[in-house]
Amino acid sequence: MQASPSARYSRQLALPGFGPEAQQRLADARVLVIGAGGLGSSVIPALAAAGVGTIGIVDDDTVELSNLHRQLAHSLADVGRTKARSAAETVAAIDPATTVHTVEARLTAANALDLFAGYDLVVDGSDNFPTRYLANDAAALTDIPLVWGAVSQFAGQAGVAWASRGPQYRDLFPAPPPPGSVLSCEAGGVLPTVVAVIGSIMAGEALKILTGIGTPLIGRVTTYDALGGGFRELAYAPDPDAAPITALIDYELFCGIRDTIDVDELAASLEGVTLIDVREPWEAEIASLPGATLLPLGSLESTMAQIDSSKPVVVYCHAGIRSATAVSLLAAHGIPARSLDGGIDAWSRRIDPTVVRY
Structure with a gap:
């Protein structure tokens, strides 16, 4: 027997400042998640469980055995399957009423603007710098909020970029790091709990923006160090000398990557x-x-x-x-x-x- 919405969401409906109106905003919301890997595996189930009505998932990768220690939206039975499809089935198991759109392709400058235009908010859980800059620029051009996060080894960070309301990812990181200077999870490893913490922060920021509660991380970035167990916050402002974003570019060229x-x-x-x-x-x-x-x-x-x-x-x-x-x-x-x-x-x-x- 299907539980009533009030029963399913009773614990968040009881939150101060939340209530039925905020819950309805979530039901009406359309959220696009870039990546169904580590961060996406934390973000996507959290959004579905909270009651987000429509979730888009963009990922061209397949599930590998080495993913499973941190990508909890997938199981052993999903190895070899596309991450987007696997994550969609995880959402269906949480709430079959959630609408899921899967895009089993990489986010590119050719498809980003069309994809973003169909959503109210984008969550970037990608694992590479070209996609992060692309997501920032596409969000700026479509003027929708972007929640972003990144993890490496024992640490991670998360923030919000919203072009019409504050600084963007480019203001915090005007230029990408040299290719190969930042270790990937494959090369440097990653503590799975770091992925869960940063993914939860990202999901929380998305819920705050969609419902209008709290203060989003606009102009602030939160960092987490698992070895020390602490958080730090860095405030930053728009770069007055930054060139305006007028179009999408070649992001692999911008990041020095021609692979x-x-x-x-x-x-x-x-x-x-x-x-x-x-x-x-x-x-x-x-x-x-x-x-x-x-x-x-x-x-x-x-x-x-x-x-x-x-x-x-x-x-x-x-x-x-x-x-x-x-x-x-x-x-x-x-x-x-x-x-x-x-x-x-x-x-x-x-x-x-x-x-x-x-």
């Missing part, structure tokens, strides 16, 4: 790059690109000292999947590299058909 190269560009610059093949030896025996050094992905971490990084590094595999993983691994060790889009298969199709396809 793919197409076969035409490689063919034109083949003599001037360090070419790394991360396939298995048996694959290299079937077909290889000229001048490539074979360093299989499984042993790359122990053999990357062999890479000549005095020239631009290009990594390839069969279709571009393993090489993309290799690029992330190299970046974590301070070696910038680009992945050949489509791999040796694309090279065979478009550049040199004498290279055997397999």
Whole structure:
């Protein structure tokens, strides 16, 4: 038997300043969550449980076993499934009446404005700087509030950007850090409870903005240090010298990240790059690109000292999947590299058909 709304939300309806009107605002609200990984796994269930009527989930990734220690919206049975779909089923288990829209794709400059226009608030739980700056700029152009957060190892931070009401993410971080200077969760690890704490703060900020209670973290960023167990708050103001945001840009270029190269560009610059093949030896025996050094992905971490990084590094595999993983691994060790889009298969199709396809 379905419980009545008053019974389901009785503990928050009893809060001072909350009541039925605030609950109705949540029911009418449309919230877009970028990322269904660590932070999203805390944010999405919290929003559903609180009564947010419509939740959009944008994520192009799939669930991996290594995700499960911190991404609590997913289970062992979800390994290999898309995170967006898995998170949507978690929402359905919490409240089947919640409307969920899944976008199993990466947020890009091409789709961000259209996506944002359909929502009242955006929560950015992404794990990379290009997406964070993109989310900030798209929120500024559509003038909707953006709740953002980030975690690394034993610490995390959260804040709110709302262009018409205060400073933005760009005012706090005018320029992105150098590529590879901030460890990813994969490279540096992350304490799962840090993800839960920061995700809960982000969900709380979203609920405050949607209901009109409390004071949102506009112009303030909260940081949490799990090792010390403490919180700190930093206030910041709009940068008077910042250029206005008038359009979305190339965010990978802005962040110094060019992690793919197409076969035409490689063919034109083949003599001037360090070419790394991360396939298995048996694959290299079937077909290889000229001048490539074979360093299989499984042993790359122990053999990357062999890479000549005095020239631009290009990594390839069969279709571009393993090489993309290799690029992330190299970046974590301070070696910038680009992945050949489509791999040796694309090279065979478009550049040199004498290279055997397999």
